[in-house]
Amino acid sequence: MARKLLLDKINIEHIRLYDVYRQRGGYTAVEKALKSMSPDQVTEEVKRSGLRGRGGAGFPTGMKWGFLAKPEGVPRYLVCNADESEPGTFKDRYLMEFIPHLLIEGLIVSSYAIGSNRTYIYIRGEFAWIIDILEQAIAEAKNNGWLGKNILGSGFDCEVYVHRGAGAYICGEETALIESLEGKRGYPRIKPPFPAVKGLWDCPTVVNNVETLAAIVPIINNGGEEYAKIGIGKSTGTKLVSACGNIKKPGVYEIEMNISVEEFIYNDEYCGGIANGRRLKACVPGGSSVPILPANLLLKTAKGETRMMTYESLSDGGFQTGSMMGSGGFIVLDEDQCVVRNTLTFARFYRHESCGQCSPCREGTGWMERILHNIEYGKGKMSDIDLLWDIQSKIEGNTICPLGDAAAWPVAAAIRHFRDEFEWHVTNPDDALRRNYGLGNYAEPLQVMHSA
Amino acid sequence: MAEEKKIFKVTIDNITIEVEPGTTILQAARRIGGDVVPPAMCYYSKLKGSGGKCRTCLVRVAAGSTADPRPMPKLVASCRTNVMDGMVVESMTNNTVLEARKAVVEFLLINHPLDCPVCDQAGECDLQDLSYDHGRESTRYEFERRTFERHDLGPYIQLHMTRCILCFRCVFAADQLTNKRAHGILDRGDHSEIATYIEKSLDNDFIGNVIDVCPVGALTDRTFRFKNRVWFAKPVEADRSCTKCSGKVRLWMRSDR
Ligand SMILES: Cc1cc2nc3c(=O)[nH]c(=O)nc-3n(C[C@H](O)[C@H](O)[C@H](O)COP(=O)(O)O)c2cc1C
Ligand code: SF4
Ligand code: SF4
Ligand code: FES
Numbered sequence: 001m002a003r004k005l006l007l008d009k010i011n012i013e014h015i016r017l018y019d020v021y022r023q024r025g026g027y028t029a030v031e032k033a034l035k036s037m038s039p040d041q042v043t044e045e046v047k048r049s050g051l052r053g054r055g056g057a058g059f060p061t062g063m064k065w066g067f068l069a070k071p072e073g074v075p076r077y078l079v080c081n082a083d084e085s086e087p088g089t090f091k092d093r094y095l096m097e098f099i100p101h102l103l104i105e106g107l108i109v110s111s112y113a114i115g116s117n118r119t120y121i122y123i124r125g126e127f128a129w130i131i132d133i134l135e136q137a138i139a140e141a142k143n144n145g146w147l148g149k150n151i152l153g154s155g156f157d158c159e160v161y162v163h164r165g166a167g168a169y170i171c172g173e174e175t176a177l178i179e180s181l182e183g184k185r186g187y188p189r190i191k192p193p194f195p196a197v198k199g200l201w202d203c204p205t206v207v208n209n210v211e212t213l214a215a216i217v218p219i220i221n222n223g224g225e226e227y228a229k230i231g232i233g234k235s236t237g238t239k240l241v242s243a244c245g246n247i248k249k250p251g252v253y254e255i256e257m258n259i260s261v262e263e264f265i266y267n268d269e270y271c272g273g274i275a276n277g278r279r280l281k282a283c284v285p286g287g288s289s290v291p292i293l294p295a296n297l298l299l300k301t302a303k304g305e306t307r308m309m310t311y312e313s314l315s316d317g318g319f320q321t322g323s324m325m326g327s328g329g330f331i332v333l334d335e336d337q338c339v340v341r342n343t344l345t346f347a348r349f350y351r352h353e354s355c356g357q358c359s360p361c362r363e364g365t366g367w368m369e370r371i372l373h374n375i376e377y378g379k380g381k382m383s384d385i386d387l388l389w390d391i392q393s394k395i396e397g398n399t400i401c402p403l404g405d406a407a408a409w410p411v412a413a414a415i416r417h418f419r420d421e422f423e424w425h426v427t428n429p430d431d432a433l434r435r436n437y438g439l440g441n442y443a444e445p446l447q448v449m450h451s452a
Numbered sequence: 453m454a455e456e457k458k459i460f461k462v463t464i465d466n467i468t469i470e471v472e473p474g475t476t477i478l479q480a481a482r483r484i485g486g487d488v489v490p491p492a493m494c495y496y497s498k499l500k501g502s503g504g505k506c507r508t509c510l511v512r513v514a515a516g517s518t519a520d521p522r523p524m525p526k527l528v529a530s531c532r533t534n535v536m537d538g539m540v541v542e543s544m545t546n547n548t549v550l551e552a553r554k555a556v557v558e559f560l561l562i563n564h565p566l567d568c569p570v571c572d573q574a575g576e577c578d579l580q581d582l583s584y585d586h587g588r589e590s591t592r593y594e595f596e597r598r599t600f601e602r603h604d605l606g607p608y609i610q611l612h613m614t615r616c617i618l619c620f621r622c623v624f625a626a627d628q629l630t631n632k633r634a635h636g637i638l639d640r641g642d643h644s645e646i647a648t649y650i651e652k653s654l655d656n657d658f659i660g661n662v663i664d665v666c667p668v669g670a671l672t673d674r675t676f677r678f679k680n681r682v683w684f685a686k687p688v689e690a691d692r693s694c695t696k697c698s699g700k701v702r703l704w705m706r707s708d709r
Pocket of ligand 4: 510
């Protein structure tokens with residue numbers, strides 16, 4: 001069995017409640033940090049752990065905290081990004097719902113490191129029942145002296161507030177989140193300035209993902225060095241992966257970042273293989289925003305190496321032949337699934353969620369959706385495929401926030417790797433309405449190019 | 453030692469000029485003038501916070517500064533990017549920039565009604581100029597265009613949302629010039645619209661400015677409607693006796709003399 005650092009106690013009855021959580025060793029990280037470490041020492045420990053942000057971009061957390069501006073007399077804020085709305089990603093929800101005190105504990109330690117006396121959890125509004133769970137956990141923590149004034153006699157004050165979103169994916173983007181938290185429309189800000197300098201109410205702010213902040217607890221308990229021993233290279237520690245699609249055992253898994261993609265899909269400890277005896281066709285390994293890969297490129301890199309569940313290995317080959325760890329939403333497609341339809345579904349999502357501030361994203365996402373709709377419903381033309389390619393390439397990189405890129409990448413990757421299937425829809429419009437393209441040669445071993 | 457006044461050298465399309473720190477690339481380009489000036493739709497120099505949205509003014513920064521000469525990884529909005537000393541910028545001389553610009557124009561036009569013949573803004577429309585200078589000859593968009601109902605926002609202003617490019621300039625203008633903004637943007641994405649939420653008239657003394665800052669014919673003057681064409685109007689120095697503002701007033705009016 002793989003080591004678990006976040007979900008090790010998840011099956012203990014009533015672990016959601018403070019008393020049980022505390023009896024099982026909860027809040028020792030707060031004790032350790034506040035009683036025996038300075039805020040800078042906490043940050044150093046996080047740097048040593050090699051922890052990378054779990055919200056999507058994978059930016060080293062310790063370094064991010066180190067960048068925070070610290071002008072005299074200006075408050076600093078920590079904001080926990082619990083807006084989790086990426087199609088395919090549902091790991092934060094699981095963590096918050098079943099072991100909320102782990103997040104609260106991580107938040108207190110992180111707030112101490114950053115110097116945030118008022119810390120916010122910005123949570124996706126649809127998670128209505130989890131908001132209640134978190135508020136209960138916060139109240140319990142406060143009643144037991146872990147929040148409030150002068151915590152554990154350390155002189156450190158901290159309050160945690162839950163703020164609920166109102167149903168916009170874009171509010172997961174950190175600057176849109178900050179705007180929304182300030183009570184404005186959730187429009188991403190034009191950067192610079194970055195939140196580390198001017199964030200919430202123009203004060204220095206750190207925005208971190210739920211899982212990132214929860215991981216601070218084992219890092220402080222066991223030391224950053226211990227944490228860094230798990231995993232490969234710069235992918236240290238454990239990672240929550242929410243697996244869904246055509247697998248036998250969908251769910252949230254905590255993995256050590258040293259297993260292969262193949263093992264993750266086929267091992268009974270994880271996904272347990274493809275459901276109903278079908279074969280693997282494709283996979284979106286990191287949530288809807290990351291490039292889709294055909295089975296052959298998913299299991300092996302273009303160099304013929306085994307692809308691992310790490311940041312580096314998943315992105316090996318760049319966008320030409322690789323993908324990304326993203327937010328850990330692992331979506332598996334079997335041979336009966338249609339890649340065009342899948343791409344259309346994603347495109348519809350991004351069109352709906354574009355905030356509409358910048359023209360390439362506002363207009364381009366809708367255009368792509370319409371073309372994909374035509375292709376999927378047997379009304380596409382060959383030239384539409386090139387047009388789609390051109391549109392996505394004109395959105396990518398030309399927008400205010402990364403949602404534009406996130407809308408472009410899935411379309412680009414689908415065309416790059418599954419062009420046959422798109423063309424088949426155009427040349428066989430009647431078939432396309434009745435059946436799917438099938439597996440094609442997407443699982444066949446690739447010829448490995450050896451460089452001279 | 454006397455405080456030395458800092459001056460930044462910036463090179464745009466091989467032309468070097470000196471500007472003060474805090475100048476944006478767009479402002480620097482406008483100082484040079486001519487072809488190097490990127491087109492700008494959403495930026496309005498007098499409005500705080502404007503710009504950055506339409507993406508027509510994208511340029512490439514080939515070198516960030518003398519201190520850090522690395523190129524910037526993406527194209528940047530020149531209206532919201534400050535120059536640094538030794539910065540090298542490519543506008544007209546970079547093909548990626550020209551392609552991106554063309555694409556932005558196309559994006560702005562796919563849902564535009566192209567009703568210039570019946571639009572009061574025709575002749576002084578930034579979008580017309582932009583399409584003429586940077587657009588394609590025909591459209592690749594084969595779908596029904598987005599439409600909205602036409603609205604009268606009070607006695608003086610008419611809103612043709614179909615023509616709006618969501619530059620946000622009218623919102624900034626109302627925020628910064630009038631004492632209470634009564635309109636804004638409703639909804640999001642490609643279904644966003646300028647609206648007063650509850651049907652309301654815009655009747656502030658300064659609200660007429662929103663017509664002026666609107667780069668297209670989305671906000672037009674109801675009293676002017678179909679009465680004239682801008683190219684028939686001539687500037688006349690006007691007399692004004694108003695307690696609320698000061699300064700010169702120039703009136704554009706039709707006159708046969
Ligand atoms: C459109 C969009 C949506 C995002 N949604 C989320 C989200 O739901 N949760 C999250 O943690 N990060 C999300 N992010 C990433 C955040 O902007 C930010 O990078 C992250 O919260 C940083 O935390 P980390 O360093 O701990 O990963 C999103 C980014 C974009 C562009
Ligand atoms: S890229 Fe899309 S979501 Fe992001 S600011 Fe622009 S319009 Fe809004
Ligand atoms: S109405 Fe005019 S000024 Fe207002 S956002 Fe639309 S185009 Fe811009
Ligand atoms: S003018 Fe610069 S983005 Fe619109």
